[in-house]
Amino acid sequence: MRRILIIMLLPLMLAVGCKHKTETPAEGALYVRYASLPETSVAQVCGFQLCDTVSVDVVLLQAESDEAWQRMKNEFAIVDSIGVTSWLADTEEPATRVKWEGQPLLRIIASHDKQAIGLYRLDSEEQYDALVDYQLNKMTNDK
């Protein structure tokens, strides 16, 4: 009888373990910072999978009008008006361009055509490399 009880309890414990593992992370400071922007859709994708073992948190901003896009360009100090603008930024000040020196930073990609900006938070070199690999693989496959 005790053996049967143990057999029945194991899956329950496994289920509780899974539930604990899939706990959702909290909203990030960047999302909170931009969520109230007028005419702008803002989303935070937590744990965006770059490969089997590496994931990053991404904040996406999408302007709903030309005025909103102009405001976003001013906010992020974007001077170009065609193609894609990309830079590495300070985690606190996304408009500030920085160099990769191993510290946590943001990889920001702004698309003028889609009027959208993606902010990828990179906390480790592993994430940095995985992001570059992801881009290279995608571009190679899309050719």
Added chain:
Amino acid sequence: MTFESIWEQEERQGLQRRLRQDYPAWLRRRRQKRRTAGGLATVAAIALFAAVALYNNTLTTKDYESVYCNRAGTTDAQWVALAGKTLTRAMI
């Protein structure tokens, strides 16, 4: 010996005989019931394990954990797709 004592003795012996005959059969039935219950519990446990593993697998094969959004109208999948698309030529 009185009739009553002979009757009692017969009754006792009859009962003992019946017990001797019935006990092994009862033991067999009990063992069989236990085996069946054990088998059913094992099958149920395996099924539960499989269900939990499958559920866990569907969670871990997702290419994101969660999505927060300040506007209605766009699904989680669309945001995740945009997060992927932003890293490609599609945004040019």
